[in-house]
Amino acid sequence: MADEFILSRIPHRPPFLWLDRVVEISGESIRAEKLVPLDLDIFQGHYPDYPLMPGVLLCESVFQAGALLIGELMRGEGSESRSEEGMPVLTRILGAKFKREVRPGDTLEIVAKLVERMGPAWLMKGSVRVGGKVAVQVEFACARKGG
Numbered sequence: 001m002a003d004e005f006i007l008s009r010i011p012h013r014p015p016f017l018w019l020d021r022v023v024e025i026s027g028e029s030i031r032a033e034k035l036v037p038l039d040l041d042i043f044q045g046h047y048p049d050y051p052l053m054p055g056v057l058l059c060e061s062v063f064q065a066g067a068l069l070i071g072e073l074m075r076g077e078g079s080e081s082r083s084e085e086g087m088p089v090l091t092r093i094l095g096a097k098f099k100r101e102v103r104p105g106d107t108l109e110i111v112a113k114l115v116e117r118m119g120p121a122w123l124m125k126g127s128v129r130v131g132g133k134v135a136v137q138v139e140f141a142c143a144r145k146g147g
Helices: 055-076
Strands: 021-026 029-035 087-098 105-118 121-131 133-145
Touching: 021 055, 029 055, 055 087, 055 105, 055 121, 055 133, 087 121
Parallel strands: none
Antiparallel strands: 021 029, 029 105, 087 133, 105 121, 121 133
């Protein structure tokens, strides 16, 4: 279950919250974790005889970590709440590479880093590792919406 720090900073909620805890926020990067539940409903239909975590959901964990990082960077600039400047929303996936399978019971080690900020847009890159080995690498962009 996600901790209060995460729940207070991004709007995602179970069953579509793919972060359990933040390990570290340092400068322009964030490290977080997510335990992939053994009984996740998705595994009933995503290769039921050989359950695999869908790659799109691995990417989503990075996107959520990126949104949390953007929110923290905005707070550092003086925005007290996400409603002041809007919520970071995914606007583009520039590329994703899937390098290794993720299975039920694995712990995702999620990293997102700011590459460049251009006005309301944020260019980011991130990865998911399992057991120290890269499972997914993805580059993406977010922009503030609403607010």
